[in-house]
Amino acid sequence: MVHTRVVRAGNVACPVLLVAGGADAFLHANLRDYGQLPHATLHVFSAASNSYVPLPHPRYPLPS
Secondary structure, eight states, rough: OOOOHHHGGGGGOOOEEEEEEETTEEEHHHEEEHOOOEEEEEEEEOOSSSSSOOOOOOOOOOOO
């Protein structure tokens, strides 16, 4: 079976809100999808990502 998500995206007639992370590895794919959706609104969160990188925080230290 051929994946036709992007091929059929232009047929979507309802409004679409596409949310993406600016630091996400999938950002380029999200932007490509956005270009295929005729009634889409795009919101990119500048420092957001699907990747999880634990960062030390004074209140919540990382376990050792």
